[in-house]
Amino acid sequence: xxxxxxxxxxxxxxxxxxxxxxxxxxxxxxxxxxxxxxxxxxxxxxxxxxxxxxxxxxxxxxxxxxxxxxxxxxxxxxxxxxxxxxxxxxxxxxxxxxxxxxxxxxxxxxxxxxxxxxxxxxxxxxxxxxxxxxxxxxxxxxxxxxxxxxxxxxxxxxxxxxxxxxxxxxxxxxxxxxxxxxxxxxxxxxxxxxxxxxxxxxxxxxxxxxxxxxxxxxxxxxxxxxxxxxxxxxxxxxxxxxxxxxxxxxxxxxxxxxxxxxxxxxxxxxxxxxxxxxxxxxxxxxxxxxxxxxx
Amino acid sequence: xxxxxxxxxxxxxxxxxxxxxxxxxxxxxxxxxxxxxxxxxxxxxxxxxxxxxxxxxxxxxxxxxxxxxxxxxxxxxxxxxxxxxxxxxxxxxxxxxxxxxxxxxxxxxxxxxxxxxxxxxxxxxxxxxxxxxxxxxxxxxxxxxxxxxxxxxxxxxxxxxxxxxxxxxxxxxxxxxxxxxxxxxxxxxxxxxxxxxxxxxxxxxxxxxxxxxxxxxxxxxxxxxxxxxxxxxxxxxxxxxxxxxxxxxxxxxxxxxxxxxxxxxxxxxxxxxxxxxxxxxxxxxxxxxxxxxxx
Numbered sequence: 001x002x003x004x005x006x007x008x009x010x011x012x013x014x015x016x017x018x019x020x021x022x023x024x025x026x027x028x029x030x031x032x033x034x035x036x037x038x039x040x041x042x043x044x045x046x047x048x049x050x051x052x053x054x055x056x057x058x059x060x061x062x063x064x065x066x067x068x069x070x071x072x073x074x075x076x077x078x079x080x081x082x083x084x085x086x087x088x089x090x091x092x093x094x095x096x097x098x099x100x101x102x103x104x105x106x107x108x109x110x111x112x113x114x115x116x117x118x119x120x121x122x123x124x125x126x127x128x129x130x131x132x133x134x135x136x137x138x139x140x141x142x143x144x145x146x147x148x149x150x151x152x153x154x155x156x157x158x159x160x161x162x163x164x165x166x167x168x169x170x171x172x173x174x175x176x177x178x179x180x181x182x183x184x185x186x187x188x189x190x191x192x193x194x195x196x197x198x199x200x201x202x203x204x205x206x207x208x209x210x211x212x213x214x215x216x217x218x219x220x221x222x223x224x225x226x227x228x229x230x231x232x233x234x235x236x237x238x239x240x241x242x243x244x245x246x247x248x249x250x251x252x253x254x255x256x257x258x259x260x261x262x263x264x265x266x267x268x269x270x271x272x273x274x275x276x277x278x279x280x281x282x283x284x285x286x287x288x289x290x291x292x293x294x295x
Numbered sequence: 296x297x298x299x300x301x302x303x304x305x306x307x308x309x310x311x312x313x314x315x316x317x318x319x320x321x322x323x324x325x326x327x328x329x330x331x332x333x334x335x336x337x338x339x340x341x342x343x344x345x346x347x348x349x350x351x352x353x354x355x356x357x358x359x360x361x362x363x364x365x366x367x368x369x370x371x372x373x374x375x376x377x378x379x380x381x382x383x384x385x386x387x388x389x390x391x392x393x394x395x396x397x398x399x400x401x402x403x404x405x406x407x408x409x410x411x412x413x414x415x416x417x418x419x420x421x422x423x424x425x426x427x428x429x430x431x432x433x434x435x436x437x438x439x440x441x442x443x444x445x446x447x448x449x450x451x452x453x454x455x456x457x458x459x460x461x462x463x464x465x466x467x468x469x470x471x472x473x474x475x476x477x478x479x480x481x482x483x484x485x486x487x488x489x490x491x492x493x494x495x496x497x498x499x500x501x502x503x504x505x506x507x508x509x510x511x512x513x514x515x516x517x518x519x520x521x522x523x524x525x526x527x528x529x530x531x532x533x534x535x536x537x538x539x540x541x542x543x544x545x546x547x548x549x550x551x552x553x554x555x556x557x558x559x560x561x562x563x564x565x566x567x568x569x570x571x572x573x574x575x576x577x578x579x580x581x582x583x584x585x586x587x588x589x590x
Contacts, residue, residue, distance in 0.1 A: 092502050093457050119570065134429045136576040162388050162482045171566045187457045187482050187578045191563060194570040207387050207509040214502040268486060271466045275414065275489040281431040283482045 026264045030288045033257035038249040039145065040292060041203060045070075046237035047077060048246065049098075049205075052230035057205035058246055059165050059183075060289075062147050064126070065158045066118035066197040069167050072111040072178035073199060074236055081108040081179070082234035087212065091220025093186030096209040097168055099179055101228055107179065117175045118197045120157035128156070129253035133266065133279040137190045141282045143258075146201055146250035146289060148282050150193065158198040161188045161283035163206050167197040185210040188283040203248045203289040247292035258287060321559045325583045328552035333544040334440065335587060336498060340365075341532035342372060343541065344393075344500075347525035352500035353541055354460050354478075355584075357442050359421070360453045361413035361492040364462050367406040367473035368494060369531055376403040376474070377529035382507065386515025388481030391504040392463055394474055396523055402474065412470045413492045415452035423451070424548035428561065428574040432485045436577045438553075441496055441545035441584060443577050445488065453493040456483045456578035458501050462492040480505040483578040498543045498584040542587035553582060 041060040049057040063070040076082060088101035107113065128142035128149045135141045138150035141159070148159045158164065165183045169176030175197055183202055202209065217223040237245045251258050266280040336355045344352040358365040371377060383396035402408065423437035423444045430436045433445035436454070443454045453459065460478045464471030470492055478497055497504065512518040532540045546553050561575040 090506075092505055117569070134431050136429050136431065136574050137572055172569045188576075189579065190576060191560065191572040191579065193572065195568050210387055211385075211506055211508050213506050265486065273486075273490050274412070274467045277432055277486040277488065279431050281483070281485060284484065284486065 023270070024264065025270050026261050026268075029257055029261045029264060030251060030290075033251055033255065037252055037255035037257040038290075038292075039252045041146070041248045041250070043238035043240075043245055043247075044074070044236065045200075046203075046246070046248065047073065047200065048235045048237055048240075049082075050232045050234070051208060052232040055205055055208045056246070057208050058203050058248060059200045060146055060203045060248065060250070061200040062145070062158060062198070064144065065121060065147070066167070066199050068112050068115040069118055069176070069178050069197045069199050072115065073181075075110050076108050076178055077234045077236050078239065079108040079110070080233070081105070082231060085231045086228035087209070087231070088215075088225075088228050089182070089219065089221045090185070090209075090212045090215050092214045094184070094189060094220065095182040096185050096212060097180065097182035098229075098231060099168060099181065101225065107177070111177055113177055115175050115177060115197070117173065119175075119194045120155045123151050123154050123156040126156050129258070131262065131280070131282055131285060133281070135282055137193060143253035143285075143287055145253070146203070146287050148286060150282070157194050159188070159193050159282060160184050160190050160196075160198070161201075161286055162186070163202040163286070164188075164198055165200040165202060166192070167199055169196065183209050201286070201289075203250070204246070204291065249290055249292050251288045253287050261288070318565070319559065320565055321556050321563075324552055324556045324559060325546060325585075328546055328550065332547055332550035332552040333585075333587075334547045336441070336532075336543045336545070338533035338535075338540055338542075339369070339531065340495075341498075341541070341543065342368065342495065343530045343532055343535075344377075345527045345529070346503060347527040350500055350503045351541070352503050353498050353543060354495045355441055355498045355543065355545070356495040357440070357453060357493070359439065360416060360442065361462070361494050363407050363410040364413055364471070364473050364492040364494050367410065368476075370405050371403050371473055372529045372531050373534065374403040374405070375528070376400070377526060380526050381523035382504070382526070383510075383520075383523050384477075384514065384516045385480070385504075385507045385509050387509045389479075389484060389515065390477040391480050391507060392475065392477035393524075393526060394463060394476065396520065402472070406472055408472055410470050410472060410492070412468065414470075414489045415450045418446050418449050418451040421446075421451050424553070426557065426575070426577055426580060428576070430577055432488060438548035438580075438582055440548070441498070441582050443581060445577070452489050454483070454488050454577060455479055455485050455491075455493070456581055457481070458497040458581070459483075459493055460495040460497060461487070462494055464491065478504050496581075496584075498545070499541070499586065544585055544587050546583045548582050556583070 045061040047059040087098040089097035130142040167176035168180030215222040340356040342354040382393040384392035425437040462471035463475030510517040
């Protein structure tokens with residue numbers, strides 16, 4: 001039996017045409033979503049990390065979940081404080097982390113040095129689009145904008161999922177101040193939910209964080225400082241001239257396209273699948289993101 | 296506020312000593328588990344993949360879940376058929392896949408060319424150690440040996456989790472025959488459960504699969520064949536002289552150590568945590584594995 005690469009598991013994440021009789025795939029729904037179903041990441045909420053070796057990581061910030069920490073991050077970026085720092089920790093199936101690896105740099109001025117814990121917030125004021133499936137960790141889950149959210153009673157919080165960005169910190173009650181950040185690169189470590197301030201989601205350049213060599217030191221820190229991955233500069237997109245700003249969009253969870261996409265993610269009926277799951281996990285249903293089409 | 300790297304998120308996956316007052320961490324439970332709580336991967340079930348560029352990936356095979364597919368894999372390995380093939384697909388947050396990238400190699404003799412679908416099996420005869428938390432995809436989950444398992448009524452199946460290995464295939468009813476394999480390198484794609492024959496779990500060398508550059512072609516295939524990662528040889532450990540065999544162990548899910556570890560994974564009470572999750576997801580509780588200690 002000879003297989004061509006394209007046929008192997010092809011239908012499991014079909015994003016383009018393939019030689020099947022599939023009526024509709026999740027990828028096709030995203031491709032066909034009308035312009036109105038996409039929402040823009042605000043330039044003020046778009047953090048751009050340029051690696052010294054090339055490539056840019058773009059993070060959509062989430063002030064609705066951690067306003068003080070996000071404000072700190074904007075201030076730190078605008079002070080140029082992140083420039084010249086490095087990725088110093090890559091722990092397999094867990095996180096990639098960056099910041100002031102040696103801890104020698106004085107804190108930037110103008111930040112809230114000791115923010116209150118923004119690990120969860122009042123559910124009131126958020127209107128999540130619910131995900132109607134069981135979750136291992138919370139009684140209710142759903143989406144607010146591009147972000148996954150869980151709720152219990154009158155509290156709600158962003159959850160750890162692949163690509164979600166959080167604030168490194170010391171032991172409680174310290175909450176970190178945004179000088180050290182990490183992104184999830186493995187199966188969602190949901191036990192960290194409500195224990196860390198989550199501040200955003202990687203919307204582009206994820207592979208620049210996830211495909212790095214794993215650190216051989218304890219907790220995945222690079223044992224040799226030479227292994228660190230240098231960060232050239234970090235900016236807020238709003239500070240670039242409009243014509244030079246990268247721009248990203250997410251598929252609105254309130255849209256009909258997203259509803260159809262989630263339903264199909266949970267109930268695949270194309271030629272590859274014999275047994276639709278009948279459900280989809282929160283972190284397997286993050287609202288799709290894309291670069292904004294050029295107008 | 297100055298942070299040293301070790302203090303950042305340190306307690307979240309403490310595997311070694313750290314300057315905290317934590318009474319017990321999950322890592323400490325694993326460290327202290329008595330010898331009797333560890334079970335060996337049988338040499339006949341240990342697939343060893345040597346990459347041409349160096350490094351070895353070790354996979355514990357699971358004949359209890361897919362006996363015909365696993366027998367095929369042993370036969371293919373013993374024929375030397377995998378030798379000289381390559382990793383040709385790395386799709387971010389999904390899978391790393393290897394096999395006969397160009398599909399030019401005649402199938403090895405002695406295999407079952409068209410195995411029946413071993414996507415699930417009778418629950419009878421398996422005695423999973425149950426995980427007492429909700430799961431998004433199945434009414435019941437737990438562990439059999441080193442493997443995650445889900446069950447519904449009288450059927451049971453291994454589940455996709457980080458590091459789980461499956462058999463690439465074409466469209467149903469084809470089930471693949473073991474010539475193409477993949478490993479999960481992202482958030483568990485559980486929608487594939489019961490749609491693919493799962494045959495094992497990576498027990499060492501995972502970073503050799505997860506940290507590879509992502510493919511830029513459709514579905515993460517390497518667009519340029521030069522990007523492929525060559526496989527030097529693939530062997531079954533039982534075929535090596537006993538003194539030369541790598542050996543791995545898993546923490547028995549039936550053991551008191553594992554029970555204590557799972558409980559603590561779900562209810563962290565060390566200094567870092569303010570809000571224990573009260574639960575742990577199946578794929579966040581895979582039985583720990585390690586190289587067998589030298590006796």
